[in-house]
Amino acid sequence: QVQHVESGGGLVQAGGSLRLSCAASGRTFSSYAMAWFRQAPGKEREFVATIARSTSRTYYADSVKGRFTISRDDAKNTVYLQMNSLKPEDTAVYYCAAHVSRVWPVTATNDYDYWGQGTQVTVSS
Numbered sequence: 212q213v214q215h216v217e218s219g220g221g222l223v224q225a226g227g228s229l230r231l232s233c234a235a236s237g238r239t240f241s242s243y244a245m246a247w248f249r250q251a252p253g254k255e256r257e258f259v260a261t262i263a264r265s266t267s268r269t270y271y272a273d274s275v276k277g278r279f280t281i282s283r284d285d286a287k288n289t290v291y292l293q294m295n296s297l298k299p300e301d302t303a304v305y306y307c308a309a310h311v312s313r314v315w316p317v318t319a320t321n322d323y324d325y326w327g328q329g330t331q332v333t334v335s336s
Contacts, residue, residue, distance in 0.1 A: 213237040215307050215327030222333045223297055231292040233307030233327055240288040241265070244310055247281060247292045248320060249303035249332075256306070258318040260292065270316035275301075297334045304329040 219231040231247070246261035260271045260281040269281050280293040290307055308323035317323070 213309075213325045215309070215325060217305065217307055217327045217330040220305060220330030220332045222335065225297060225299055225334055225336050227297050227334070228293070228295045229297065229332060231294065231305055231307075231330060231332075233290045233292075235288045235290070235307075235309065235325075238309075238325075241285040242311060243325075244312070244315075244317065245281075245283055245290040246308045246310075246317070246323065247290075247305055248308060248323075249301075249305045250329075251300075251303040254303075256320050258320075259305070261316050261318070262290065263315060268315065270318075272318075294332070297332075299334045299336045302332060302334050304331050 214236045217233045244263050247259040248256050249259050250256040262269050262281045262283050278296045283290045306329045307327045309325040310323045
């Protein structure tokens with residue numbers, strides 16, 4: 212059974228940083244493209260960033276470009292999201308997700324096969 216366990220969320224002041232981690236198990240991690248999504252209260256889940264398998268190409272939502280960095284460590288079956296210059300509008304539950312498609316980039320939630328339970332990020336003003 213595939214499992215994703217996110218960690219690293221918390222409360223931070225605007226302008227601060229957090230690093231999220233997502234540990235995967237139950238499959239060949241390196242065979243999947245990975246991504247981070249987020250969902251704020253009352254809003255739909257939205258794409259944040261994705262990283263390809265093999266090449267580690269990355270792609271970001273405009274709202275986080277230049278502030279967030281996605282990376283992966285296939286030896287540790289883990290994907291990371293380094294979040295800098297955080298803003299109150301970044302407050303959300305953050306989820307990691309995986310898909311096996313060779314399409315690039317994939318930003319729609321319906322195209323992802325596996326999800327974690329989420330970790331809360333709260334940015335105070």
